[in-house]
Amino acid sequence: MLGLNNLFKYHKTPLLFIALSSIFYLSFAYDLVRTDITKLLLLYVALFVFAYQIIKTTGFYTSTKLSTGFRLLVVSAILFRLLFLFAMPNLSQDFYRFIWDGRMILEGLNPYLYTPDSFIQKGNIPISQAQELYNGMGELSSSHFTNYPPINQLCFAIAALFSGKSILGSVMVMRILIIGADIGTLYFGKKLLERLKLPSNRIFWYILNPFIIIELTGNLHFEGVMIFFLVWSLYLLHSGKWKWAAAILACSISVKLIPLMFLPLFFWWFRKNIKENVIANEMMQSVPNDRIASSKIPRNNVFKLISFYAIVGITTVLLFLPFFSMEFVYNYSKTVGLWFGNFEFNASIYYLAREIGYAITGYNEIAIIGKMLPVISLVVILGFSFFRKNNTIPKLTTSILLAFTFYLFLSTTVHPWYIATLVILCVFTKYRYPLVWSLVIILSYLAYSNTENSENLWIIGLEYTIVYVAFVWEVLLKKRLPTISSL
Template sequence: MAFFKKYSSIFTIIASVVLYFVFAYFLERTEFYTLCLLWFSLFVGFYILIKNENISFTTLAGVAILFRLVFLFSIPNLSQDFYRFIWDGRMILNGFNPYLSFPETFITQNLRPVSEASILYEGMGELNGSHYTNYPPLNQLCFFIAAIFANKSIFSSVVVLRILIILADLGIIYFGKKLLEKLNLPIKNIFWYVLNPFIIIEMTGNLHFEPVMLFFLVWALYKLQQQKWVWAAILIACSVSVKLIPLLFLPLFFQWFIGRSKTSLISKTCEVSKLALFYIIIFSITILLFLPFYSSELIANYANSVGLWFRNFEFNASFYYILREIGYLFRGYNEIAIIGKVTPILTILFLIYLTFFRKNKTTIQLITAMLFGLCFYYFTATTVHPWYLATPLILCVFTNYKFPVIWSLVIILTYQAYANNPWKENLWFVFIEYLILFTFLIYEVFHQHRMKKL
């Protein structure tokens, strides 16, 4: 027993490497029960490592890199989005604007604007290939870099994209540690994100670019904690230009600027001016980054592509599915066209509440508001893909809440849909997922409320 306790970390690391290798090179996403076995086994190893107080920060960081390198030469097996990433990057390299056309147009006209066009179109699927791209400019830059280094090989493009994501995670480790130190929180908290099997598999393994967005966001929060809000604004703009999600957080900065100032009129006026300039910098740089792709069709095409997620798609929703069933009961058909317009309004109202009626004066309070604002949006959304959870997961690292960690564990249940042919969700698995999540969330909320009273 003593021997096992002494060497348990080594055994856990070796076992995890083997499991990640099997996951990366031998698993098909239709093998749901094998997928779950590997997933939950990796989470056990993750918990053992993160709870071992004898392992140094440097060692855990090295282990996190090692686990990612296992995936370096694998082709993503849980997502096909990377084919569209490669397509967009090669379109830019060949002088095309990726926002102005969709792959299906070229294929149906028997045109091949990029190398391996037919393979890429077949890989991304008809649904992805029949819509305009919705990836912002700095995300497109990552795709372009892959095209520069690997214009003729899908495999090589995958390796380049994966290296960029791994580098972003290294940046998150670096600035996450610095921010935790500034907030007087345990620096090992960052490993709830960095060592999490969900992050390693969905981001490094399946090439979702949330880590690049989160790298800029964590860096921005660190600069904000340093009172360097101009730099923070620039970095938030970069984050928005990878994924649009940080736009949801912008109202929440109000109290961080205004609520911290003194009561004098001059002081308040100064802080209002800073806040206004903060927003101006963010929107100006975001627009500036879109300018290389500007055309009269860009805004309409981009808005149409983003709007599809509210009007057409349904996956892994929680409250939306309840509202949908109510719609079936009273109207007899799916109300997504109506509900998809109402739920964003609910999110806006909740963000207004967080902005003006909840204390967001400290950085921890601000990040906590971000966490709950974003999760409210996901709880009411029509579509919640697994990789969306990367943002709540990194935010919770800097708060007293850990329910996103539980969510990252049970999100694997959504992949049951891919075990069916044709694709079909089993709502019992969705119910189990959210039952576990909301049970833990309610527990944490009451626990934190009770701790504040002590």
């Protein structure tokens, strides 16, 4: 009773915003269609305002409110996610393909070897509710081979195992998995921030971010599971358990392939002596000073670096092994390649390059531009890998953040949930532009306001103008944000 009295005494304001957020999340989950743009924007912006106020007014990081305030934020984060539990995703239809793949696995069929079209167009019904799932996933998904890595497929199979005849039941199972991953991210993210002597409340800019809650829990995008493994891996790496960090990083890759592009950025991690390790990672505080002073000989850096990459590679291959065949290799590489040369959505630099191509040739030159931009992205990533000494977690996460940002700036396709990785990485750095992007990314959904689902380039231009201004101001024009010490 005393605890409840203290809760209402010290946290009246955040409780009010938590109640308002709950109402708005319920409306978002159960009473919104994505073509209702006005309602979508109003709910989304309001939820951002409420989230800011909840974090700002709770103040769990102060000595007098540490325990109660922290628990309140954690309970709020879980509550907001559970509100979506019985809702069908309303901003994305990808979950239909997730369910299809999971049920294919339980039927003993390799989902990498068949397209849904190959069954339905021949009148074959390989799984329960096949026609309904086929209709829901849309033509683009049904005509292509799956591109979801094996641990992602495992999540789909778990959903099929516990709910093989109900679409809503499968959605609920997958949603519980994503919520569990977010709780894991909260746990390891907070511990890593504390190890780095950074304010641990920063983790709530990810966990309570409406974009994260809506896109991952609400719309069932498994970036949340990928991020959980990524943050866990960074925590293990900081703790000196680099072998386990490599294995867990492979798990992250096996949910989404995105962390593959981060591998070169670990080049400098092992290129430091023991004394530098103590300073950078705080792992040898109990080592006598005379031992530290005498340990200036560099470690066997090359061996550890190669071993790290080998563990990542071998673990990833082992996870893919149950699905392996030469046909799988062909289908998977072909499907992944389509994202660079065929699809376009919510792009920035690519759209400018496309317009230049139209002006010169009169045609959409995506086949050429789509091959050039990844090469530029690779050069940028290698630049961050070899010319920045990423030998501490803050340096490493900053390089990953900036490198992946440039990759997205150069991509032909930037779906909203892609920037979830930027949001989690920014909490370990001094940059906050991903939070701005997580707010304005909702503008990309305005493409669904018309029957053709066509993008308004003025709207896309507005989105990226805001993002680029925030990026340039933070990264290039301002050396340090004034609010860093208070966050």
